[in-house]
Amino acid sequence: MGKIVLENVQKHFGTVKVISNVSLTVEDGSFVVFVGPSGCGKSTLLRLIAGLEDATGGRILIDGADVTDLPPTKRGLSMVFQSYALYPHMSVRGNIGFGLKMAGMPKDEIRKKVDAAAATLNLTPYLDRKPRMLSGGQRQRVAIGRAIVREPKGFLFDEPLSNLDAALRVNMRIEIARLQRSLGTTAIYVTHDQVEAMTMADKIVVLNAGSVEQVGSPLELYDRPANLFVAGFIGSPKMNLIGGATAEPYQAATIGIRPEHLIVSRDGGGWAGTISVAEHLGSDTFLYVEVPGVGLVTARTPGEVSFHAGERVMLQPDPARLHRFDKQGQAIRG
């Protein structure tokens, strides 16, 4: 069990408000990702839940019990740190079993649990090695092993993949998601990488400047961003946000259209522009089109297309996938 509820949680460092009035419910067994640009307070929020920082105001509830003033140990959560924070003088076995040892569990029981955790994470051959003798991915797995062995109410991940290379990151991403599903334990995962957020989360919490911008499933955020910030943050390449005269016919201050929702043609309707850069990725082609009066518009066309830099093209936005925002940056529905 591990339902985590935040009620009006605030955190100030001196006069600086890092977190202002965050209320949030993390359902038992769900995988929630906190995502946002650096400095948005997502790590601080995670540390507040962990108990490594004290909340200035508000309440944190785990399974209905108020843990706001409890030390980290008593909250029954475990955390995977960005730097892994392995104990360098202990073997892998010692690292994974440390929490159990602190809990006063008998030795042979610790041994059993550590062996089981190591087996799930393919760490069995390395149990007697020191962390410095392991590769980055192995260290990462030891850190995860340390978290799962205690069978916590919830896992907290603080940008756990940011120290890995791109290929390994994709593998670990899948491994973590699969592990979480098979254990069924609540997980909160902090990242600045919106691809990680989109691929792993049941629910994404988009944070900006210490407050929640939108909460929703990955596709909700993609299809119906609540405001300009979420619209610009979720999706890669970024949504084209166009204001001024172009937006006026749509009765909006700003319109947004994702690169994949633009129909590119040589002689169709829409905005006329010149391709300034074409990125051919094989699976997709990204076109950066300079449209007079609109600006630089990114368009994504599936597969290999024959457009090249310098060509004139027409961009036709798909009206059903067009997002409209008012002056305050809030989405206009209907």
Add this chain to the structure above:
Amino acid sequence: MAATVNTRKLARAMLTPAVVILFIWMIVPLLLTIWYSFQNYNLLSPENTGFAGFMNYKYFLTDPAFFQAFWNTLTITLSVLVITVVGGILLGLLLDQFIYGQGIVRILVISPFFIMPTVAALVWKNMLMDPNYGIFAWIATRLGFAPVAWLENYPLFSIILIVAWQWLPFATLILLTAMQSLDEEQKEAAGMDGANFASLFVYITLPHLARAITVVILIETIFLLSVFAEILVTTGGGPGYASTNIAYLIYHQALLDYDVGGASAGGVVAVILANIVAIFLVRLVGKNLEA
């Protein structure tokens, strides 16, 4: 390739004078000491000269004072090591916490290390431990106790106290910096794992300090085996030989008994003993220094 070879040759050539001077600086006194240790060379009996064989060694090693000095040397070294390492860790833990005026407090804690041994010993002898007008005596009389004549009644303990006071800052400084290099996330991880302050110290901090403690022990031992100024200034090795260590015993033979041969033999013995201690130490704690 050729450039590297030339650079290396040049580097060697440039280094040579320094190395040669250092080598001579070390080897000449050592050889002279060994040479004198086999000579009859006593300034009080100048007519007695010539090769002495192992007489000087026999005389030095069978002198009852030698054994006392030997044990005194070990006692001083070990006691000061224990006091400074334990005290240094405790002080380091204290100074690692945030307090107002941190900078000044840290400088004050480090300052005894900047005071030369002679001055420190004089301050302790005259201002603190003197049974008539020392501060300890004043405190004792205020509390209704008889003042203690520290240097007369507890000479070795007094020496240990003075030397430990001098070396405590060094240990504190090294151990404090080592503590500060402990990764904050590691402490937090241990906290999440349920470690309280005591187990955090035993399982995380202490292993992290192992290397620093080794450095403190090795460096301090080198100096503690040859404590001299503090003894000369305070007790003069007495009463009797109660606070004489090997360094002081050698000084005693050479400059009070004018026995150059005997003192040289003592010097060689001291070098050998220091090497034995060094071998033990490196065996015992030196493995911590391997990365």
